[in-house]
Amino acid sequence: xxxxxxxxxxxxxxxxxxxxxxxxxxxxxxxxxxxxxxxxxxxxxxxxxxxxxxxxxxxxxxxxxxxxxxxxxxxxxxxxxxxxxxxxxxxxxxxxxxxxxxxxxxxxxxxxxxxxxxxxxxxxxxxxxxxxxxxxxxxxxxxxxxxxxxxxxxxxxxxxxxxxxxxxxxxxxxxxxxxxxxxxxxxxxxxxxxxxxxxxxxxxxxxxxxxxxxxxxxxxxxxxxxxxxxxxxxxxxxxxxxxxxxxx
Amino acid sequence: xxxxxxxxxxxxxxxxxxxxxxxxxxxxxxxxxxxxxxxxxxxxxxxxxxxxxxxxxxxxxxxxxxxxxxxxxxxxxxxxxxxxxxxxxxxxxxxxxxxx
Numbered sequence: 482x483x484x485x486x487x488x489x490x491x492x493x494x495x496x497x498x499x500x501x502x503x504x505x506x507x508x509x510x511x512x513x514x515x516x517x518x519x520x521x522x523x524x525x526x527x528x529x530x531x532x533x534x535x536x537x538x539x540x541x542x543x544x545x546x547x548x549x550x551x552x553x554x555x556x557x558x559x560x561x562x563x564x565x566x567x568x569x570x571x572x573x574x575x576x577x578x579x580x581x582x583x584x585x586x587x588x589x590x591x592x593x594x595x596x597x598x599x600x601x602x603x604x605x606x607x608x609x610x611x612x613x614x615x616x617x618x619x620x621x622x623x624x625x626x627x628x629x630x631x632x633x634x635x636x637x638x639x640x641x642x643x644x645x646x647x648x649x650x651x652x653x654x655x656x657x658x659x660x661x662x663x664x665x666x667x668x669x670x671x672x673x674x675x676x677x678x679x680x681x682x683x684x685x686x687x688x689x690x691x692x693x694x695x696x697x698x699x700x701x702x703x704x705x706x707x708x709x710x711x712x713x714x715x716x717x718x719x720x721x722x723x724x725x726x727x728x729x
Numbered sequence: 730x731x732x733x734x735x736x737x738x739x740x741x742x743x744x745x746x747x748x749x750x751x752x753x754x755x756x757x758x759x760x761x762x763x764x765x766x767x768x769x770x771x772x773x774x775x776x777x778x779x780x781x782x783x784x785x786x787x788x789x790x791x792x793x794x795x796x797x798x799x800x801x802x803x804x805x806x807x808x809x810x811x812x813x814x815x816x817x818x819x820x821x822x823x824x825x826x827x828x829x
Contacts, residue, residue, distance in 0.1 A: 511740070513761055513772040520775050617771055624764070 484537045489662050492532030493560035496550060498523030500717050510571055524610040531603045550722035555711055562701035563646035565710040570623050573639035578618035584650050586611045587675040591667035598624050619683040626687025637689050644692040742768040742791040747783035755787050
């Protein structure tokens with residue numbers, strides 16, 4: 482069942498981040514950005530559907546992607562802790578997005594040649610979406626970082642706050658090693674090299690300083706989450722838990 | 730009016746043109762606000778190509794468009810009205826030609 486846990490990690494990342502971005506709908510600074518963020522959120526929910534549906538097939542208990550999304554507990558969610566962090570201001574959302582877009586892009590590019598054909602096909606589709614997500618988020622980071630004194634200070638502070646959560650993305654555990662040995666997933670060390678290069682480029686253009694590495698203790702990808710995930714799940718799962726099987 | 734909204738600080742307006750398919754021309758689809766040309770393209774992608782409406786986007790700052798003055802319509806467009814000989818309708822077209 483290692484493959485199941487690995488696919489859940491990927492799917493939960495997209496699902497939780499998509500749900501977070503969805504919170505911007507109706508609240509973004511301008512109408513155009515409202516649509517921009519909603520489009521990215523929908524891409525992510527789309528990726529989550531494909532991945533969680535696949536997880537359901539691997540699991541073999543007949544659960545659909547909706548059942549997997551709506552009827553799992555807090556500790557059964559395996560997304561990295563970074564994506565459940567609050568949106569903060571628009572700049573903080575953009576910082577989180579750059580960090581995770583670059584990660585997803587480097588990951589999906591490599592998963593597109595996975596020995597698992599289904600995963601390879603999902604990654605090949607997602608990589609095109611993710612390339613646009615990174616283009617969107619990094620162009621905003623450059624505008625804010627290299628913008629006014631105020632915008633620069635705010636995104637630098639967001640970067641300093643969110644940076645420790647990136648450690649987890651590349652922390653290779655037994656599951657990651659097993660997936661890499663079966664050529665299902667890439668080595669996270671390789672993903673990190675590509676990620677680091679992309680991040681350094683955008684930070685340089687945005688005139689932002691790369692924070693120093695700091696110790697880190699959340700491991701969402703093993704089910705040990707920050708306090709924020711509970712609130713996300715409460716909102717996301719409420720309807721299906723109150724009215725199981727409700728449709729519209 | 731809300732005094733905190735300063736119209737001079739709004740993002741500039743861009744006119745957006747979309748090419749629906751290769752070989753067709755770019756058609757005007759609307760306008761949007763963006764702080765630079767690159768953002769205009771990204772906004773246009775999100776606003777106007779969500780349903781596969783296009784394969785290419787042009788963005789032009791609205792202030793860069795020079796428009797004819799509606800008050801000049803008489804002198805600009807009226808004179809063409811009685812010059813029907815400018816239409817290529819005086820040629821006999823063979824019936825076999827369908828697509829002209």
